[in-house]
Amino acid sequence: MNKIIVYEYEDFNGLSKEFISDVPDLRSVDFGDCISSLKVIGQPWLAFQNPNYKGLPAAFEEGEYKRIPLNNQISSLQLVTEDLENPQITLYENAKYEGASKVITEETNLTYGYFNNKASSHIVQKGAWLLYEKAYRSGWLCIAREGTKNPDYGSIFNFHDKCSHVYPLKAGRPVITTKILWDRKKVESESEVVIDEFIGINATDFEQTFNSSNSRVYETATSHSFKFTPNLQIDEKFTLSIDPSTTLTVEKGKPESIHTIDKVKVIVPVKIPPHSELNVQVIKKLVTASAPVEVSITRNGKTKTEIGEYRTVSGRSINARYAVKPIEIKKKT
CATH class of the missing domain: 2.60.20.10 (Crystallins)
Known part of the structure; x- marks a missing residue:
C-alpha cells in the first residue's frame, strides 16, 4: 500500500490525516498549509506549495520526517506512480x-x-x-x-x-513473498554415517537384558540455505518459511543459512538371546537436496516473479541396525 500520513506539528504530533491518492487541494479536506511532519510508506510523494500541484515542490521518499521543508506551506500532494527501477x-x-x-x-x-x-x-x-x-x-x-x-x-x-x-527518486520497499516448490525438489546426494555403536555378549544359557531402555535419543543438525540466482536482484531483507517452526531470514551480502537442532529417538534391541553376540550400529543418513523458490516482488501495485534456490543438508533420518550371531561356548573339562 502506498500512503502518506501527515501531521499538524513536528515529531508526528497534533492532528493527522492519511492519504492513498492525489490531493489537489488540501483545504478541501481541512488540512491546508498546516503540515509540519509526515510519514511515507511505499512510493514517494510530491508536495507543493500551491493547490493543483503548483508552486515550490518538495519530494519525500519512504521514511519518517520529523521536520520538513515547506513547513506549514503544503497545499497539494501527489503520489509518484512511475516505475522507478532503471531510471x-x-x-x-x-x-x-x-x-x-x-x-x-x-x-x-x-x-x-x-x-x-x-x-x-x-x-x-x-x-x-x-x-x-x-x-x-x-x-x-x-x-x-x-x-x-x-x-x-x-x-x-x-x-x-x-x-x-x-x-x-527511489521506490519504496517492495512486498516480498516466497514459496518453496516442493514438488520440484531434487535429492543431490545421500550418504550414511555411523554415529554410535555398541556390542553385547550373552554367554549364558538364558536371555539377558542388554540395557534398561529400548530407546536412545540423539541430536542431529539440519542446515537450511538460500541461493541467489543471477536474475534475482533483491536488496531487501525477506523471509523463507521452510516449515511451521522454521523460518530463514535472507539478506543479500549476509550469511544466508541457519541450522536447526532436532532430537531423534531411536529404538534399539534390549534383549540378547542365549549364547549370542548383539552388534548395534546407529546410522544417520545425510541427504543433500534442493528445491526452487518462487520469489514474488510487489512494488507499486506491480508484481514480478523470480526464482531462487533453497538448499538443505539434513541428518534427521536416524535408525538402528543390528545383527545377532551365535558365539561358541567352551565346555569345561
Whole structure:
C-alpha cells in the first residue's frame, strides 16, 4: 500500500490525516498549509506549495520526517506512480533538445564533470527525477517525470545553465513473498554415517537384558540455505518459511543459512538371546537436496516473479541396525 500520513506539528504530533491518492487541494479536506511532519510508506510523494500541484515542490521518499521543508506551506500532494527501477534521463545543452547531450541513469553530481550548469532542456525516458540548482541536492529544484519533455528551461523555470545535481527518486520497499516448490525438489546426494555403536555378549544359557531402555535419543543438525540466482536482484531483507517452526531470514551480502537442532529417538534391541553376540550400529543418513523458490516482488501495485534456490543438508533420518550371531561356548573339562 502506498500512503502518506501527515501531521499538524513536528515529531508526528497534533492532528493527522492519511492519504492513498492525489490531493489537489488540501483545504478541501481541512488540512491546508498546516503540515509540519509526515510519514511515507511505499512510493514517494510530491508536495507543493500551491493547490493543483503548483508552486515550490518538495519530494519525500519512504521514511519518517520529523521536520520538513515547506513547513506549514503544503497545499497539494501527489503520489509518484512511475516505475522507478532503471531510471534514465537525457539532458541537452540547448533548448529544444539540441546541442551536446548527456544520458544519466543514476544520481550524479554534475560539478564533478563537464556538464555542470549546461543543461537547458531534457527528456525523461524512465523514472522520476529531481534536478537541483546546486550540488548535494540543494537549491531550487525541478521535478522531471517519465514520459515528459521540457524543451526550454528559460521560459518557465529560469533554469538555463543552472543544473548541478541530478537525483532519481527511489521506490519504496517492495512486498516480498516466497514459496518453496516442493514438488520440484531434487535429492543431490545421500550418504550414511555411523554415529554410535555398541556390542553385547550373552554367554549364558538364558536371555539377558542388554540395557534398561529400548530407546536412545540423539541430536542431529539440519542446515537450511538460500541461493541467489543471477536474475534475482533483491536488496531487501525477506523471509523463507521452510516449515511451521522454521523460518530463514535472507539478506543479500549476509550469511544466508541457519541450522536447526532436532532430537531423534531411536529404538534399539534390549534383549540378547542365549549364547549370542548383539552388534548395534546407529546410522544417520545425510541427504543433500534442493528445491526452487518462487520469489514474488510487489512494488507499486506491480508484481514480478523470480526464482531462487533453497538448499538443505539434513541428518534427521536416524535408525538402528543390528545383527545377532551365535558365539561358541567352551565346555569345561
